[in-house]
Amino acid sequence: MNQIVKAKNLSYKINEKKLFQNISFDLNKGEAIHIQGENGSGKTTLLRIICGLTKPSKGDLDISTDAKITFLGHKNALKQYLTIEDNLSLLNLIHHPNLDQFLQKFGLDGCLDLNLASLSFGQQKKIALLRIFLNDSNLLIMDEPCVGLDNQTQNYLSNFINDELKLGKSVLFSSHIDLDINSDKLNLS
Amino acid sequence: MIKKFIHQFASPKTYMFQVNRAYPYIFYFSVIIYSLSVFWGLFLTPEDFVQGNSYRIIYLHVPASFISQSLYLAMAIASAVYLIWKVKLSVYLVRSIAPIGAITTFIALISGSIWGIPTWGTWWVWDARIVSTLILFIMYLGLISLHDSFNNFEKADKFLSILVIVGSVNIPIIKMSVEWWSTLHQPASITLSEKPAIDLVMLYPLFGSIIGFAGIVTCLVILSSKFQIFRREKNKSWVNDYV
């Protein structure tokens, strides 16, 4: 099976108000889809539907059984009152062999026992991004991953994702900024 | 198949149509029955030897307290239907029964405590039935405020029906424990299993008033459910055609 997500005629409405209608797409292994649209067009909702958090009002969604999802949402799932080390251990990443390499790259290697609250927004985002960089899944879903990131990290992220695509992983993301990723575009009007 | 049948039968549109046809009949029938049997109870039945004339409050109090509990049962059934088959209409009904249930419980509480003044010499006692009715009243209010606090109706519907079902599990427990705790209230006047504890002369108007009150409450529920349906389905085309 090459196909990992197959969406057919997805529609979503909230309190009888339509958000988007009849969205269809296929996502194969090694492919990426960039979801675009204005504010309030339902990008986040679509991603949450694919994660299985929200149910579509209409339409069919097939996600292949061997798909393992890593999701990066607006919320970081990090605890402000814990140290970086504790946060990473909550994410089950503290023993990952590549962890040190990424921490060095982001300049966070010396401050593992600092409280998360003492980091800037962008630095916190980098910690959250570690979930993507150290993933063990084959379907990466990212909701606006570039918010608050510097150019260097953005480039690094897009290069990383291109490498992952070559390895046969699939990526779905929404972004206002054009990331340099080999992706199809999906427009929510 | 059952699901399809229920969805077709229980669409708000057919409900509205059927209910509108039945409403005047239920209304006039129940108003006549209720006023006749209340009149019968208040003037034509003989005086009670123990309680004197104050016992006549029974014709106003018992229907309200009986209906207030039955309404909760109805809500519980409707919420189960909603959670199992996702029938929208049944959750509209749950939401529209809740305020009516609160009002009937309020009537039962007030009439009961006024009745208590001549019979017990006090308007409130910490007694089993009274306390469990008070808890029921608070539960109705809690249900309403829970449903109204969510902007997303679908979420609100789910939470409302869960809470109704959890509460319905608890209602017999509340009754049991509270009765076990203390009791001063006279035992129920009418039970299904035993012979009625009151005289037949007094029983007929009581039955009449219960039936009449049930009809009036049904009319109130119909009105309130009409409002809920309009509120929830105002964007659907049939509502505009209907109006």
Next chain:
Amino acid sequence: MNIFRFEFLKLSRKSRGWLGPILVFVLIMIAYPLTVEVSNLELGQSFFSVLWIATLLVMMLATEDIFLEDYNDGSLEQLSISDGNLSFVIAVKIFIYWMLIGIPISIIGFLFCIGITNSSQNSIYVLPIILVASYIFINVFSFGNALSLTKGSVLGTLVTLPLLLPLLIVLGKVIVAINFGLNYFGFLLLLLGILSIIIFIVPMIISYIIRAHLE
């Protein structure tokens, strides 16, 4: 096993989360004798109702943001996406709350019980009752707080407190049983029976509610 460690880490590092409720409980226990200006004998008579109500209120306080924080920072959506069993995680979370708040409160309540009623024999009977009751309280209040997750804990309390009133009646009966040497173990078994049902059902209901919240 990791889940136990994680939940413990999360709660134990947040001292206002567990120490706060315990201190409030101690303050209520200290405040009670101050409001009664009579001999120790009469203090003991209404001590137990204060004990139960204080336990109830403190558990209400303790579970105030049991799910809210995880909801706000997105941990709950990560949990719900991952393959892990959400209701098991919730059961563990509730257990950790009981371990860090319920157990200390039971012991403190027991000590105050000895001090105020001057009867260590009766107080020993009270200890297991508070332990079980506090666990039931935490479960039920978690249910209420899950329902009113984003809408504040007042609503959750309004919704769950009526459900707990029967339990308070049972607790009142237990004290009568202890004082008069009636069937104490029957009550303990009853409470344990309630607990064993609640322990399985409440996490399942809560996980359903939380999935609905995340939608």
Next chain:
Amino acid sequence: MIMFNFAFNSFSEAILMESQNGQSHGIYVWSVLLIVFLCIFMTFFFYKNKIKKITKKFK
């Protein structure tokens, strides 16, 4: 028939509802009646009004 006998001798007696123990229970019975009827009427009025308001918006 005992079932339909008027329980009181006069109209004013029916208002007072004086019982055999000498107390007059009329005030209790009538206030309950008033409250019940008021509650029912007000609820009817309330919902009729609400429906009227919401249907006005459709047109």
